[in-house]
Amino acid sequence: MARYGMAIDLSACVGCAACAVACKLENEVPPGVSRLWIRLEESGRFPELHMQYRPEQCLQCEAPPCVPVCPTGASHVTSDGLVLVDVEKCIACGACIAACPYGARYFDPRGFVSKCTFCEHRLSQGRLPACVETCPTLCRTFGDLDDPHSEVSQAIRAAERVDVLKPELGTRPKVVYLNAPAGFGLRSMGVPR
Amino acid sequence: MTGAPVTTLYGLPGMGPFWHWPTLLHFSLVALAGGTALLAALRALGRERFPRRLAWLALGLVALDLVLLWAGSPARFRLTHVYLYLAVRPTSAIWWGAWGLASTAVLTLLLAVGRGPRWLWGGMLSLTATITLVYPGLALAANAARPLWTPLLLAFMPVTGLLVAWGAALLFRQRDLRDPVAGLALGGALLGALYLAGLAFGGAAARAGLAELWREGGTAYLAALLAMLLSPLLVRRWPAAGGLLAVAGAVLARSLIVHIGAFMPPAM
Numbered sequence: 006m007a008r009y010g011m012a013i014d015l016s017a018c019v020g021c022a023a024c025a026v027a028c029k030l031e032n033e034v035p036p037g038v039s040r041l042w043i044r045l046e047e048s049g050r051f052p053e054l055h056m057q058y059r060p061e062q063c064l065q066c067e068a069p070p071c072v073p074v075c076p077t078g079a080s081h082v083t084s085d086g087l088v089l090v091d092v093e094k095c096i097a098c099g100a101c102i103a104a105c106p107y108g109a110r111y112f113d114p115r116g117f118v119s120k121c122t123f124c125e126h127r128l129s130q131g132r133l134p135a136c137v138e139t140c141p142t143l144c145r146t147f148g149d150l151d152d153p154h155s156e157v158s159q160a161i162r163a164a165e166r167v168d169v170l171k172p173e174l175g176t177r178p179k180v181v182y183l184n185a186p187a188g189f190g191l192r193s194m195g196v197p198r
Numbered sequence: 199m200t201g202a203p204v205t206t207l208y209g210l211p212g213m214g215p216f217w218h219w220p221t222l223l224h225f226s227l228v229a230l231a232g233g234t235a236l237l238a239a240l241r242a243l244g245r246e247r248f249p250r251r252l253a254w255l256a257l258g259l260v261a262l263d264l265v266l267l268w269a270g271s272p273a274r275f276r277l278t279h280v281y282l283y284l285a286v287r288p289t290s291a292i293w294w295g296a297w298g299l300a301s302t303a304v305l306t307l308l309l310a311v312g313r314g315p316r317w318l319w320g321g322m323l324s325l326t327a328t329i330t331l332v333y334p335g336l337a338l339a340a341n342a343a344r345p346l347w348t349p350l351l352l353a354f355m356p357v358t359g360l361l362v363a364w365g366a367a368l369l370f371r372q373r374d375l376r377d378p379v380a381g382l383a384l385g386g387a388l389l390g391a392l393y394l395a396g397l398a399f400g401g402a403a404a405r406a407g408l409a410e411l412w413r414e415g416g417t418a419y420l421a422a423l424l425a426m427l428l429s430p431l432l433v434r435r436w437p438a439a440g441g442l443l444a445v446a447g448a449v450l451a452r453s454l455i456v457h458i459g460a461f462m463p464p465a466m
Contacts, residue, residue: 022208042209061211073289074340076296097272099216100292106343108211108462116273174342 006084009123010150010179011137012160012167013060015186017144020045020058024136024145028062031124031135038111040121041136057186060136060145063088063109063121064170064178071101071110079118086179087125092117106171123147150179215460220270225334225456226362226449227266228299229355231259232330233363235302237375239327242309242320253310256327260303291337298329331359334452338459345407346459350396354389354455358448361386361426365448368433368441376437380430383444387426390419390451403463410461415454422451 020043028034028041041062049055069088072080079094080101090101090110095117102110102118113119124134132138137145148155161167164183235256242248268274283300287293305323308314335355338347361382364375397408411419425447433440 020208025209037210038212039209042207042211044211045206045208046203047205048203070340070342074291074337076283076287076290076293078285078287095273096276098292099221100290100337102212102216103337103341103344103347103460105212106462108213111212112216112272114272116271116276171343 006086007149008086008151008179009065009128009147010086010157010181011065011123011134012146012157012164012181012183014144014146014160014164014183015057015059016184017142018058018060019142021141023139023141024060027135027139028121031127032122034119035114038113038119040109040111040119055186059182061107061109061170062136062180063105064107064176064180065121065123067177067179068175070104070106070174070176074100074104076100083125085128087123089122089125090118090120092119106174106176213462215457217456217460218270220266222453222456224263224266224270225452227259227263228295228330228334229359229362229448229452230366231256231263231299231363232302232327233360234259234367235306235323235327235330236360237364237367237372238306238309239320239323242316242323248309248316250310250312253306257303257306257310260299260306260330264299264303291333291340294329295333295337298326298333301326302330328356331356334359338456344459344462345397345400345403346411346455346461348393348396348400348404350389350393351455354386354393355452357382357389358386358426358452361444361448362452365429365441365444368437368444371437373437376433376440379441379444380433383426383429383433383447386444386448386451387423390423390426393455394419406463407459407461411454411458414458414461418450419454422447422454425450 022043025039025041025043032040034040041060044059044061046057047054065086065088067086069082072082072088076098077094077096079091080088081091082088097112097117110118110120127134133147137147146157146160148157150158152158160183161181166184168182168185169178238252238256241252283293283296302323305319305326308319309316309323335351339349339351341347361379364379364382367375368379394408397404425443429440429444429447432443
């Protein structure tokens with residue numbers, strides 16, 4: 006079984022939001038909510054101004070806090086390590102939304118909780134997630150983290166710096182950020198092996 | 199431009215409120231139901247004649263709470279999901295709460311109709327009612343990323359939950375509850391103060407949570423603690439007034455913690 010993961014090179018991201026638009030279209034995400042969003046942070050003082058774009062989404066944690074709190078088993082982890090929601094089992098209690106440290110889940114107006122799935126329906130066809138395929142600067146790489154020859158493993162190895170969000174929570178995200186500008190918000194966690 | 203970072207977003211992270219007024223009401227109603235059921239259980243285990251209308255009242259409150267949960271759920275028209283609770287998921291506080299409420303309903307019904315051994319139903323009800331009182335704190339404290347939902351809520355929620363129910367019982371001339379209500383009110387106020395201290399002396403996230411609590415409802419929270427603190431002074435001479443003050447303080451403090459506690463500092 007694969008252990009799917011994604012790396013986002015922040016030094017290449019230009020914040021064009023093509024990934025966010027592709028996700029919205031591919032997954033028919035309702036208005037008012039997002040599976041993927043771009044955080045833009047400006048800091049500093051002239052002439053030392055800095056700007057950082059950071060795409061965020063479900064980080065497909067290896068220790069997802071959203072799964073054990075689910076009372077019906079709707080939130081689950083697949084054999085490929087994908088954290089998914091079975092909409093037929095979801096009672097929309099919101100426990101998983103409360104538990105997610107990354108704000109990655111939302112109520113779908115159709116009566117269930119939803120979030121990024123790494124475009125599981127595309128993976129089953131041998132295709133890449135829509136955000137990866139769309140990115141014009143190729144800042145996103147995707148693949149099997151257990152395969153040392155996969156594109157994502159090679160990108161992580163080649164990066165000067167690798168970070169995850171909120172590493173202190175021990176969720177072990179499988180979406181990692183590469184080459185974040187030094188001194189900015191992300192905290193280093195070492196390369197996930 | 200100052201040196202402070204300015205954050206804007208394209209698209210929306212799920213940072214907005216996800217539990218709305220039905221959930222807030224549930225957190226008070228489940229306390230009322232659980233505390234009334236525990237009172238019924240203790241009366242059932244006593245030697246005196248069992249007041250069956252207390253069991254009916256507890257059953258009514260549990261039923262009302264379940265109806266509220268159903269009506270407030272975005273999945274309310276998919277009733278087939280009820281069977282999903284049959285799976286054993288002990289890591290989920292909501293699973294415990296669902297079973298606590300369901301079994302409390304069955305046991306209060308058995309006590310209300312007067313069928314079967316009273317001591318057995320009373321003993322079992324004391325357990326299920328306690329689960330009903332404890333589970334809200336468990337459901338909140340499980341969320342490590344939300345700094346206002348601290349482990350202290352594991353104690354604060356049951357104590358204030360019992361205070362809500364037993365304080366309300368003082369309105370109905372349950373005078374033997376005056377001392378327990380006074381004790382619970384002092385305990386609630388003390389735990390509420392410790393909760394603030396824990397946030398103030400916690401890490402950066404806890405302090406950010408405290409700032410949020412202060413900004414969104416600091417005055418109301420202090421008023422809630424004051425109400426709990428003052429109610430023991432009233433319960434001896436004016437039990438109904440003392441009970442009402444205790445209920446108001448406990449409900450307000452619980453609601454503020456649930457509502458404002460959804461706050462989460464952004465990922466940095």
